[in-house]
Amino acid sequence: METVKHTSLVEAHRRLGARMTEFGGYLMPLNYAGIIEEHRAVRSAAGIFDLSHMGEFDVSGAGALDLLEHTLTNSAARLVDGQAQYTIMCAPDGGAIDDLIVYRRSADRYMLCVNASNIATDWNWLCEQNHGGATMSDRSEATALVAIQGPEAVEILAKVASFPIASVKRFRFADGEVASVRCLAARTGYTGEDGFELFCDGRDGARLFEALLDAGAAAGIKPCGLGARDTLRMEAGLPLYGHELDRQTSPIEAGLGVFVKFGRDFIGENVLAAHRDGAVRKRLIGLQTIDRRSIARQGYQLRKDNSDIGVVTSGTFAPTFDRPLAMGFIRPQWPLKSGDKLDVVIRNRAVEAELTGLPFYRRPA
Amino acid sequence: MPQIQFGARGVRADAPIEISGVMKMEAPPGLKYSREHEWVSTEESVATVGITDHAQEQLGEIVYIELPSIGEKVSKDDPFGVVESVKAVSDIYAPVSGTVVAVNEDLPESPEVVNEDPYGDGWLIKVKVSDPADLDDLMDSAEYEEMVAREKE
Numbered sequence: 001m002e003t004v005k006h007t008s009l010v011e012a013h014r015r016l017g018a019r020m021t022e023f024g025g026y027l028m029p030l031n032y033a034g035i036i037e038e039h040r041a042v043r044s045a046a047g048i049f050d051l052s053h054m055g056e057f058d059v060s061g062a063g064a065l066d067l068l069e070h071t072l073t074n075s076a077a078r079l080v081d082g083q084a085q086y087t088i089m090c091a092p093d094g095g096a097i098d099d100l101i102v103y104r105r106s107a108d109r110y111m112l113c114v115n116a117s118n119i120a121t122d123w124n125w126l127c128e129q130n131h132g133g134a135t136m137s138d139r140s141e142a143t144a145l146v147a148i149q150g151p152e153a154v155e156i157l158a159k160v161a162s163f164p165i166a167s168v169k170r171f172r173f174a175d176g177e178v179a180s181v182r183c184l185a186a187r188t189g190y191t192g193e194d195g196f197e198l199f200c201d202g203r204d205g206a207r208l209f210e211a212l213l214d215a216g217a218a219a220g221i222k223p224c225g226l227g228a229r230d231t232l233r234m235e236a237g238l239p240l241y242g243h244e245l246d247r248q249t250s251p252i253e254a255g256l257g258v259f260v261k262f263g264r265d266f267i268g269e270n271v272l273a274a275h276r277d278g279a280v281r282k283r284l285i286g287l288q289t290i291d292r293r294s295i296a297r298q299g300y301q302l303r304k305d306n307s308d309i310g311v312v313t314s315g316t317f318a319p320t321f322d323r324p325l326a327m328g329f330i331r332p333q334w335p336l337k338s339g340d341k342l343d344v345v346i347r348n349r350a351v352e353a354e355l356t357g358l359p360f361y362r363r364p365a
Numbered sequence: 366m367p368q369i370q371f372g373a374r375g376v377r378a379d380a381p382i383e384i385s386g387v388m389k390m391e392a393p394p395g396l397k398y399s400r401e402h403e404w405v406s407t408e409e410s411v412a413t414v415g416i417t418d419h420a421q422e423q424l425g426e427i428v429y430i431e432l433p434s435i436g437e438k439v440s441k442d443d444p445f446g447v448v449e450s451v452k453a454v455s456d457i458y459a460p461v462s463g464t465v466v467a468v469n470e471d472l473p474e475s476p477e478v479v480n481e482d483p484y485g486d487g488w489l490i491k492v493k494v495s496d497p498a499d500l501d502d503l504m505d506s507a508e509y510e511e512m513v514a515r516e517k518e
Contacts, residue, residue: 019425035451036426227425227452293429293473295449317428317451324429347431347447 007052008144008205016223024116026053029225038228039319042191046150046216047224051197052205055119055140057112063132064108071129072102073251073272075261079104084171084186086259088251089122094271095247096254098122099239101188103173111184111199113145115241129267144205148212148221149195149232151363156216157196161185165196179211190229192236192361234325235318237286237359243298243313244284244327250275253329255284255358282310282329285336286356289324289344294351296326296344303343303350309334312344318360325360326353391418393484397500398509399460401442404484405503407494412461415488416448416479419513424450427476432490437465439492441499446489448479457489461499467491 005026013020018029029050031038041047059067068076074087083104089097098118103111114122119140126136148157158166163176165185173186184199200208213221230240239245244254250268251260252275260272289296296315301308315326326344336342338357343350392398397405402420406413421427429449439445444456445465468490471478479487494500504512 030452031425034426231451295429295454297454317449319451 005053007050008202009050009052009209012206012209013050018223018225021226023226024053026116028053029223031225031227032223035225035227035231036317036319038222038224039231041220041222042150042193042224042228042232043320044151045220045222046148046152046156046195047191047222047228048209048212048216049147049149049224049229050205050209051145051147052143052202053116054145055114055116055122055138056143056145056199057114057123057126058109058137058139059112059126059134060109061133061135062108063130063134064110066132067126067130067134068102068110069264070266071126073260073266073268074102075264076102076104076110078261081106082172082174084173084188088245088256088259089125090251090266090268090272091247092267092271094250094268094275096241096245096249096251097125097247099241099245101186103184103186113199118241142202144200144202144208145197146200146205146209146212147189147195147197148216149189149191149193151194152216152219152221153193153195156212156219156221157185160211160215168196179208179215181208181211183208190238191232192238192359193232193363231316231319234314234316234327235320235359235361237327237361240314249282249329250280252276253280253282253284280332283332284313284358285328285330286358286360287326287328287342287344287353288356290352290354292323294344294346295324296328296346296351296353301345302328302330303345304334304336309342320361327358392506392509392513394506396484396506397460397503398506399458399503400512401458401460403458403460405460405500407500410494410497411466412463412492412494412500413488414460414490414492415483416457417509418483421480421483421487424448424453424455426451427479430472430476430479430489432468432472433465435465435468439463439465459492460503461492461494463492463495465490466493
């Protein structure tokens with residue numbers, strides 16, 4: 001059994017009274033005050049998250065772009081300097097190895113941000129595919145990542161950033177100082193809200209976290225754990241690796257076709273093209289239980305007319321809607337659409353549910 | 366700032382939190398406690414059953430409760446219901462055997478009451494105890510607090 005790793009912010013979490021849990025090999029905050037309260041802070045004001053468990057790779061040199069073009073479903077060649085892109089790394093059979101964000105610093109310098117639980121797998125896979133001699137460096141251990149999300153997030157950051165952070169557009173990033181800490185500040189997130197993800201040296205992570213808590217105190221910022229991160233991303237219909245995406249699931253099946261750019265000869269492209277043309281084994285749906293109380297959890301079976309039609313991948317109480325919501329896969333031969341009824345099997349009982357579109361939540365314009 | 370309407374399931378700002386591994390815990394004297402973190406209060410031969418403050422704190426915000434109906438039989442150490450927090454599903458185990466004579470009808474609509482008042486308004490069921498000897502197996506508050514302290518180590 002491997003020992004559980006700590007991020008550089010662990011003492012700050014303890015001071016703030018966090019309940020800690022293991023995630024992706026790291027001891028991380030599950031919640032501070034409570035998941036629902038933290039969730040609501042992000043929807044109505046701002047929340048701050050320690051995401052230092054996530055992995056960061058630098059990929060640079062003459063072979064860098066070729067490596068990314070060959071291993072990722074989205075086209076990094078379309079990026080300009082200072083732009084970020086959501087993408088998926090697939091195996092030759094089209095199954096997802098990981099989902100990640102690519103940041104282009106310059107034409108031959110990129111950063112990849114990957115899921116904590118997949119750091120070793122991704123690293124080994126990229127090294128195996130690195131035939132063009134790209135220079136790779138795993139910066140995961142030395143990098144802290146702090147996210148600040150919510151309608152007040154940008155205003156809070158603007159008070160303490162040494163550069164015009166509010167003018168950084170969605171899926172763009174800039175290098176600069178935030179609260180006197182050198183950061184890569186990316187306008188990205190995983191909550192359905194506006195906000196930034198700030199990468200910095202691990203030694204500065206706690207200082208940045210505490211400074212932003214102070215700067216946002218008047219606006220009602222709250223420290224948020226992985227519990228709220230999960231309910232927020234669920235409402236926003238965003239996939240979580242291990243739930244909506246895994247080695248048995250292609251990005252097309254997970255509803256992520258917009259992040260697949262064909263005609264580039266990337267790994268898994270043939271299978272994904274077949275999925276695009278209809279050969280999917282399943283499709284991702286949203287659902288809500290009619291009684292507004294029963295929670296359809298991961299692994300629960302979905303049924304229609306007494307047939308097994310699929311399975312729940314994520315399900316939780318959704319604080320913004322004050323009812324449980326879930327995502328799941330159903331087999332493609334079931335032509336169910338929004339509003340159609342299906343059953344979810346909860347503790348051996350068929351509970352009536354209704355299919356919904358995704359995402360559940362879109363932030364007000 | 367966009368206004369978002371939230372539902373009735375508010376959360377207290379003073380929800381108990383764990384500070385530096387020291388648990389703020391309460392197990393009132395006069396109640397009996399099970400290893401599965403249920404409490405029992407007996408009057409005549411009817412036992413009122415709930416979950417402890419420690420249990421509700423571990424679960425976090427409770428959003429769903431499933432309880433048996435009046436007249437159903439429950440068996441000591443078997444699950445008789447389910448409590449769900451945002452994160453997880455947990456069985457609730459019967460600390461005594463018997464027949465359900467009352468169910469807290471407010472909980473399906475307001476499950477957060479179990480967080481707010483686990484030993485009072487957050488009670489779950491009342492059971493007509495079939496074998497009073499079941500009660501002898503339960504712990505008193507000092508024994509329960511000691512068990513919780515050991516689990517924390």
